[in-house]
Amino acid sequence: MRRVCVFCGSSFGARPAYTEAARALGRLLVDRELELVYGGGNVGLMGVIADEVLAAGGRAIGVIPDSMVTREVAHTGLTELHVVDSMHARKALMAELSDGFIAMPGGIGTLDELFEVWTWSQIGIHAKPLGFLDVEGYYTHLQVFLDHVAAEGFMRARHRTMVAVEADPVGLLSAMGGFEAPETIWDHEVGKR
Template identity: 60%
Template sequence: MKNVCVYCGSSPGRQPTYADAANSLGRLLAEREIGLIYGGARVGIMGMVADAVLAHGGRAVGVIPESLMQKELAHQGLAELHVTTSMHERKMMMADLSDGFIAMPGGVGTLEEIFEAWTWAQLGFHRKPCGLLNVAGYYDHLSVFLDHTVTEQFVRERHRGQLMVETDPATLLDRFIGYKPTAMPKWIDRDQT
């Protein structure tokens, strides 16, 4: 695994444990020589992950739309900073540069990004691992809801299993490295599975 995309908030959140997790994940990526692909900001959890990667000798690559350069305060100390013309171009570039996708705590944008990456996996557009880093129980209620979608037969169990949930960044990265995609794309007819 060469690069991991990390989706996360442009704010620090309420609890100091979010910053601790960002620092831990950033250090771990650098130690394992896995590059960070992220939204390119120097603020919030986003900036903390990038700063931790850089502080430990790792490589951080940002991708930010031109319209957010000032609002999200683009990080100037990165190995590369790609400026895109739109959010769609940003997400596609981040996906193309990455071998896996992690969502740390964040807001609507973070949720939208990880759900899109997961949807692409479900549809067979890529075979890369997707996961939630469940810091301080941040994704507990979402995980319960996603299990409910399986119970209600809107999401298949094999597709639900494509979105890993872990509380420890090392465990999540270990699962990413050992990831073997087995789920068939959603478009396969039910009678064929």
């Protein structure tokens, strides 16, 4: 991996641990010589991780829709800031620029972004590693639900396990480094890919 896309909240959340995790992940990315790709905002956890990467001498690349430049207060001090015309274009460009994806604590936008790249991986559009940074159990209930989805037959076991889940950034990057692309959703025996 050369660049890691981090999906995270445009707010700070209820616990100081979320901000500390954003700082720790930002420093770790620079330590590992990985560039940050993210949503381009200067607010919440988005601003925290970008500022930490820049303060540590790393590269931070933002991608933000023009309609959100004011609402999310686009970060003007980034290494690169791409202003695009839609949320679809934002997600597509972040995916194109990145070699792996991490979801930190965040809201439905964060979940939307990770689930979309997870779906793309499942159907074979890319084979890039994915992970949840489960700060203080933030994603515990979601993991239980995803296990339920798999148990109910709506997700195959190999697709359920294709996303790493770790409580600390070091463990998560390590788990993502061992990523192997699973087979796509389509069965080989039916001749589909």
